[in-house]
Amino acid sequence: MDRPLTRPLTRRGLLKGSALFVAGAAVSACSTGDPLAKGGAAPSGSAAQVTLTHWYHEYGEEGTQQAAMKYAADFTTANPDIAVKVSWIPGDYATKWTAAVLTPEGPDVYEVNDVSPNMVKAGQVTPLDDVLGAEKSDFNAKVLEPYTWGGHVYAVPMVVDPMLVFYRKSLFAEAGVSVPTSFAEFAAAAVKLTRGKQKGLFVGNDGIGPLNQMVPWSNGNLLIDDREIIYDDPKVIEALSAVKDLYDAKAMLQGYSTDWWDPGALINGAAAMQWVGMWAVPGLTEALGDDFDAFALPPFGPGGQAVVNMGGWVQVVNGKSRNLEAARKYVRWLWVQNTAAQTDWNLGYGFHIPPRNSAAAQAGKLNTGPAKTVMDAVAAHGVKQPALWTAEVRQPYTDAVTAIVKKGADPGKTLAAAAKRSQDILDQVPVL
Amino acid sequence: MTTTAAPARPGPGGRRAARRPAWRAFLLLTLPMVAGLFVFKYVAIGWGLLLSFNDARGTIALGDWNGLDNYRRLLGDPAFTRSLVTILLFTLFIVPVTFALALGLAVLVNRLRGGRALFRTTFFIPAAVSYVVGALVWKMSLFSGTPSGVANSLAYLLGYEESIGWVATVDPPLYWIVLVTVRLWLQTGFYMILFLAGIQQIPAQLYEAARVDGAESEARLFRHITWPMLRNTSVAVVLLLIINAFQAFDEFYNILASNLSGLGGADGRTPLIYLFQTALGEQNYGAGSAGAFVVTVLIVVFTLLQGRIAGFGRTAEEES
Numbered sequence: 001m002d003r004p005l006t007r008p009l010t011r012r013g014l015l016k017g018s019a020l021f022v023a024g025a026a027v028s029a030c031s032t033g034d035p036l037a038k039g040g041a042a043p044s045g046s047a048a049q050v051t052l053t054h055w056y057h058e059y060g061e062e063g064t065q066q067a068a069m070k071y072a073a074d075f076t077t078a079n080p081d082i083a084v085k086v087s088w089i090p091g092d093y094a095t096k097w098t099a100a101v102l103t104p105e106g107p108d109v110y111e112v113n114d115v116s117p118n119m120v121k122a123g124q125v126t127p128l129d130d131v132l133g134a135e136k137s138d139f140n141a142k143v144l145e146p147y148t149w150g151g152h153v154y155a156v157p158m159v160v161d162p163m164l165v166f167y168r169k170s171l172f173a174e175a176g177v178s179v180p181t182s183f184a185e186f187a188a189a190a191v192k193l194t195r196g197k198q199k200g201l202f203v204g205n206d207g208i209g210p211l212n213q214m215v216p217w218s219n220g221n222l223l224i225d226d227r228e229i230i231y232d233d234p235k236v237i238e239a240l241s242a243v244k245d246l247y248d249a250k251a252m253l254q255g256y257s258t259d260w261w262d263p264g265a266l267i268n269g270a271a272a273m274q275w276v277g278m279w280a281v282p283g284l285t286e287a288l289g290d291d292f293d294a295f296a297l298p299p300f301g302p303g304g305q306a307v308v309n310m311g312g313w314v315q316v317v318n319g320k321s322r323n324l325e326a327a328r329k330y331v332r333w334l335w336v337q338n339t340a341a342q343t344d345w346n347l348g349y350g351f352h353i354p355p356r357n358s359a360a361a362q363a364g365k366l367n368t369g370p371a372k373t374v375m376d377a378v379a380a381h382g383v384k385q386p387a388l389w390t391a392e393v394r395q396p397y398t399d400a401v402t403a404i405v406k407k408g409a410d411p412g413k414t415l416a417a418a419a420k421r422s423q424d425i426l427d428q429v430p431v432l
Numbered sequence: 433m434t435t436t437a438a439p440a441r442p443g444p445g446g447r448r449a450a451r452r453p454a455w456r457a458f459l460l461l462t463l464p465m466v467a468g469l470f471v472f473k474y475v476a477i478g479w480g481l482l483l484s485f486n487d488a489r490g491t492i493a494l495g496d497w498n499g500l501d502n503y504r505r506l507l508g509d510p511a512f513t514r515s516l517v518t519i520l521l522f523t524l525f526i527v528p529v530t531f532a533l534a535l536g537l538a539v540l541v542n543r544l545r546g547g548r549a550l551f552r553t554t555f556f557i558p559a560a561v562s563y564v565v566g567a568l569v570w571k572m573s574l575f576s577g578t579p580s581g582v583a584n585s586l587a588y589l590l591g592y593e594e595s596i597g598w599v600a601t602v603d604p605p606l607y608w609i610v611l612v613t614v615r616l617w618l619q620t621g622f623y624m625i626l627f628l629a630g631i632q633q634i635p636a637q638l639y640e641a642a643r644v645d646g647a648e649s650e651a652r653l654f655r656h657i658t659w660p661m662l663r664n665t666s667v668a669v670v671l672l673l674i675i676n677a678f679q680a681f682d683e684f685y686n687i688l689a690s691n692l693s694g695l696g697g698a699d700g701r702t703p704l705i706y707l708f709q710t711a712l713g714e715q716n717y718g719a720g721s722a723g724a725f726v727v728t729v730l731i732v733v734f735t736l737l738q739g740r741i742a743g744f745g746r747t748a749e750e751e752s
Binding site: 095098099102118119121122124197205207253254255257270391392395396399403406407408417 | 489490491492509510511571572576579581594595598599600601602603696698699708709712713714715
């Protein structure tokens with residue numbers, strides 16, 4: 001580094017060097033592609049005046065990326081003046097879109113799980129009431145509700161993902177276990193199904209996973225009630241103590257190579273029951289035939305309720321988009337009017353519930369086998385996470401649950417302290 | 433970089449004229465780098481500092497000034513203060529252990545008569561592995577929670593039939609074994625090379641002179657020749673180790689993250705993980721920036737303290 005230049009620069013050398021440098025800069029400036037984009041349906045040189053960018057997270061099912069690009073191309077065929085560039089974002093999608101929408105160069109159309117009042121206030125989303133139009137009443141009201149702020153709906157649901165407990169029928173029969181009807185039975189089944197290299201239950205590699213919310217829900221406490229934190233409550237303490245007993249019983253699979261959203265542990269017999277979404281049904285059918293079924297997390301006890309968690313993805317339009325009208329038109333065309341594409345998207349790859357009731361009712365694939373069990377459980381026990389239970393609000397709670405379940409912290413005191421913090425954070429969320 | 437590069441060339445104009453093109457070339461060649469540094473680092477850092485005094489949720493625009501609220505929020509959050517304690521304990525452990533291992537390996541490799549290059553390369557190779565790759569190998573293969581994981585297979589041979597969820601077990605804190613071993617494996621080789629280079633710079637005459645003066649044992653030679661002569665290397669190594677430890681993120685993020693959108697729990701949450709979650713997970717860029725400055729101040733304070741104690745940058749004349 002500190003070696004002095006041994007050769008003086010000549011004018012010619014300098015000229016050559018600078019020319020190379022400029023050429024290099026020019027070449028790199030020419031490749032103006034989006035570095036995040038793994039694939040794009042580029043407009044094929046037509047008369048497109050507007051190009052929309054549309055971001056998807058990486059759906060795991062084979063064929064989904066091609067399908068997304070095909071929908072975009074079909075839209076351009078129908079609307080030659082608008083091209084759509086699909087970006088397929090692998091990995092940690094949430095942090096990528098949050099950074100991208102801060103600039104005017106962010107995606108015009110993107111998908112999210114939640115729409116918070118902060119996002120509305122920052123203009124990261126825009127009201128889509130006219131996009132939903134007359135078809136609004138055909139959408140599942142429970143699903144639309146958390147995306148509604150100040151009377152406006154800010155999202156169009158793309159897929160509804162019910163999550164519940166899947167199990168291997170043959171392993172249940174072998175161990176003489178039947179579908180549990182209370183949490184105590186559920187925990188006992190997990191213990192009974194733990195034998196040799198097989199664990200009874202898989203809910204996530206940390207050994208708690210979504211149970212931290214689902215079990216209190218099944219005991220009748222949703223942890224938050226509009227703008228009030230309600231998890232500092234005997235029902236939650238009771239639920240978490242039971243989760244702790246289950247954790248201590250060493251009946252749960254931990255540190256598996258895939259996490260709870262992948263049915264691998266169930267397929268490979270590493271666990272006999274697993275918390276996973278309905279998207280896994282085609283994969284499970286292929287690997288296990290009819291040796292599996294599903295049940296809602298049973299009611300915690302008398303006075304509780306069975307729980308199926310209704311997750312999913314919704315489409316939003318970036319409020320800062322330069323092509324707002326084109327973006328709205330595209331979203332209405334794809335996720336409201338084009339029921340054929342919606343059905344293909346929800347049922348052609350993994351299984352999801354089409355958000356439009358009329359499409360869901362016609363979905364033959366959801367009327368047989370385990371998918372039918374799931375659909376019935378959704379109708380009876382579907383619970384949608386309250387809108388204000390955001391990442392920031394729930395962090396003190398999840399920390400408290402880890403302390404209680406894994407380290408034996410005092411549940412009452414720990415929850416009381418955490419609830420105060422959650423409430424402080426919640427109070428800062430703007431009212432719309 | 434040096435600017436006084438061009439030796440004088442004979443001819444009219446003399447030394448000065450000959451130097452000018454080199455000076456111009458220096459400007460031309462460094463300008464892109466300096467401009468880049470200015471735009472992408474200093475402007476960003478300055479903006480971050482201003483942002484830390486703003487209520488910036490879902491935006492990085494200035495305008496909603498809230499004084500020291502972000503700093504108050506952070507220091508009042510037990511999750512953040514706990515992450516600071518976590519990183520402090522981690523630093524206090526990982527720095528001396530890596531230091532001792534790297535120095536020990538360097539001394540041993542240096543003493544080898546044959547196969548020195550082989551061992552040097554073998555120990556150094558992990559430094560070329562990405563933290564992400566290392567972390568995933570540790571998480572999914574060596575310390576996987578399944579009975580077929582390497583650690584669990586070993587435990588089975590030793591008589592523990594129950595398979596252990598290494599990463600998920602926080603009481604006792606087994607996850608630290610995973611985190612510490614992966615970092616040691618990844619970074620020790622690199623620091624070993626630094627020490628080895630330092631050792632090879634020590635003139636052989638010093639050892640000969642010491643032997644003549646009666647220093648016979650290896651231990652005495654190490655204590656009186658190698659160790660003092662390595663002082664500058666040691667100080668630099670400790671400095672780098674401390675900064676690296678405070679910035680711990682990659683392996684913590686990759687080993688502990690469990691949920692789809694989420695990061696790991698409270699255990700093993702380093703300040704950078706906390707800030708990543710605050711800024712990019714919750715879109716609270718004001719608090720995220722404030723935290724970045726808190727961590728920076730901590731690193732600077734530690735570095736200065738360490739420099740003061742060890743006398744980094746002091747020359748021999750200043751010492752005497």
